[in-house]
Amino acid sequence: xxxxxxxxxxxxxxxxxxxxxxxxxxxxxxxxxxxxxxxxxxxxxxxxxxxxxxxxxxxxxxxxxxxxxxxxxxxxxxxxxxxxxx
Numbered sequence: 019x020x021x022x023x024x025x026x027x028x029x030x031x032x033x034x035x036x037x038x039x040x041x042x043x044x045x046x047x048x049x050x051x052x053x054x055x056x057x058x059x060x061x062x063x064x065x066x067x068x069x070x071x072x073x074x075x076x077x078x079x080x081x082x083x084x085x086x087x088x089x090x091x092x093x094x095x096x097x098x099x100x101x102x103x104x
Contacts, residue, residue, distance in 0.1 A: 022056065023053070024046060024048065024056050025056050025059065025060060027059065027078060028042060028046070028047060028053070028056055028057065028066075029060070029065060029066070029084075031045060031046075032077055032078055033060075033064060033079050033084075034081045035078075036069060036076040036077060036078035037076060037077060037082055038074045038075060038076050038077070039057070039075070039077075041055050042057075042077070053073075057077055063083075064080055064083045065079065065080055065083050065084070066078065066079055066080060067080050
């Protein structure tokens, strides 16, 4: 899901503020259709959420999901220096 560099860049942009597909496409210099495809994957994973604002849909990161992922990664990368592995 985060294997695509564009998805990582999308998340980074959306951490700052919510944006619509066209704004994301302009910043990333890709088509709105490509942005929509990446956002669909991120929405399905619960990483981004959509908010309808007038005629446009603005996307934002799901802070709870990012916090869960952050905790999981920290736990995974934690080392137990007191134990020996062999």
